[in-house]
Amino acid sequence: RWAAGQFGRRFDLRAFAGLADLHARITVPVRLVWGADDPFFPLPWAREMVAGFGGPADLHVVERGTLFVHEEFPRDVADALRPVLR
Secondary structure (H helix, E strand, O other): OHHHHHHHHHOOHHHHHHHHHHHHOOOOOEEEEEEOOOOOOOHHHHHHHHOOOOOOEEEEEEOOOOOOHHHHOHHHHHHHHHHHHO
16 A cells, blocks of 8 residues: 555646657557446547557456456456566
């Protein structure tokens, strides 16, 4: 909980302004792994973001996952990333 609080206290929302340009320059395969119930970065936002990458990109949704889906469902996240990382 402390780490989650630190993230929220230190995260600069102005960083979002440059994400679209940055994503467009990424040409390697990208797989976004997203929590379906993420309250901070809603799933519809993630779905729109996939199209903005410069190379192939897709989205894997972990049902019941939230902001820290990698901590909540580590096996699901690992299974989703393994094919891309090979």
